[in-house]
Ligand code: HEM
């Protein structure tokens with residue numbers, strides 16, 4: 295993984311010292327709330343319902359076991375013994391004390407981590423597929439390109455005060471998009487052209503929140519040398535023309551919509567004319583340098599499907615279920631990618647206790663070259679596990695509570711922190727997740743339902759990505775009472791779409807009944823090969839609507 299050089303160390307250390315001073319001046323009332331606001335935001339610090347919230351960046355989702363242990367240690371000593379993995383490869387601490395945040399940042403810096411630009415109106419942590427560099431069907435490893443964008447965007451003075459926050463995600467897989475690139479301000483799809491050269495399809499103007507939109511393609515192929523100048527042209531057009539008078543209309547998606555993609559593209563190309571081939575053009579040597587940080591670990595020469603593995607798969611349903619759902623084909627023979635699920639009944643999706651973090655770090659040391667990944671679905675990943683060690687790992691995972699074999703199924707949901715932690719919430723979301731997890735705990739039933747994304751947000755900001763859930767649940771406030779609006783038909787992969795609202799919202803205690811009704815319609819109508827989303831796309835919303843509301847009347 296990327297190792298800081300002397301300049302990185304210096305930059306991060308200087309930022310910690312600067313923020314320590316700013317925090318002290320704020321606490322001494324030398325800085326007003328208003329003056330402190332952009333300073334704290336650019337260092338990942340929100341002020342929340344009950345306490346500040348600190349968002350720590352996990353670039354391209356990669357963590358060493360040492361870094362994870364530091365996060366767990368911080369959660370124990372400065373927080374309440376847990377952290378929350380977010381959908382964009384960040385970790386959030388929900389209860390730090392403002393006066394202690396500079397110390398937390400100093401401890402993070404010691405293990406090459408930081409919270410710089412994890413909030414505020416700047417370019418945020420660039421995210422990507424959690425299986426980058428190891429998944430069998432990837433075009434090329436996207437991490438060096440994420441690192442390039444990170445170095446370009448961190449501290450870029452021109453983009454420190456954009457109209458709104460700006461999120462970039464990168465994908466390098468034609469078969470799947472695990473980073474939800476189409477609902478990002480910019481989504482980059484790495485491609486190879488006929489000559490074997492690497493470039494990017496560029497998608498712009500996606501995003502969730504109040505006005506959810508799927509991004510549109512602005513360019514089919516940008517050669518990789520031109521990536522940064524082209525990104526600069528896009529962000530410049532946005533910086534100049536994005537709305538600053540209205541926070542709710544300030545994202546790039548609104549500008550793209552208002553101008554239309556053709557006019558937006560013309561403006562970007564006009565800007566690009568001036569900067570193309572300038573010093574931000576990236577020479578091949580720089581790509582090689584960045585690539586050199588993502589060298590392969592010392593894999594052994596192994597073969598696929600060792601005997602012990604195939605025997606165990608044949609004899610143990612529990613193991614084969616876990617193998618099929620929670621592990622993925624690795625590009626190296628004899629290895630497998632394993633996802634450790636953090637989702638289980640009674641624990642908020644994405645939350646990991648300090649003990650769980652330590653345990654995951656131990657497993658990474660034992661089975662996966664001391665490295666882990668964080669996924670968009672808020673789970674942890676061991677990317678390089680020997681197939682002949684899978685049985686032992688499975689036993690360890692069961693013991694640690696990481697083996698719930700439900701990846702991609704209804705209970706592997708994304709859920710925002712909601713009213714339990716967030717000042718903006720209209721309703722709680724974690725109890726809804728718990729209710730559904732408790733209701734759908736029968737594995738046979740879950741497997742029968744098959745792949746299904748269920749996403750929950752506590753308000754229309756859509757942190758929980760409810761718009762792009764096959765089933766989405768949104769907390770709404772009706773005269774001071776918490777209700778939930780349900781949408782169906784959203785998707786976040788290459789076929790991204792925004793869900794449609796079913797109709798009037800439901801009380802908290804009705805949610806699992808409604809979800810059951812939706813599933814019943816799907817099961818009654820599906821063809822053998824269809825997932826929930828396919829059946830919905832074929833039959834439309836009406837049968838679902840009728841079934842759900844028929845019972846109510
Ligand atoms: C200042 C108040 C906040 C606002 C206005 C806000 C708004 C949003 C919006 C609009 C998104 C989705 C954006 C998109 O994908 O286009 C988002 C993402 C997200 N938010 Fe918030 N949010 C706020 C506070 C919080 C808090 C307090 C938490 C957690 C305690 C949180 C957790 C998340 C998470 C996990 C995501 C998913 C993407 C990510 O990790 O960046 N947000 N937020």
Ligand code: SF4
Pocket residue numbers: 710711712713716717718719720751752753754755756757758
């Ligand atoms: S969706 Fe709303 S309630 Fe949930 S974390 Fe985001 S801002 Fe808070």
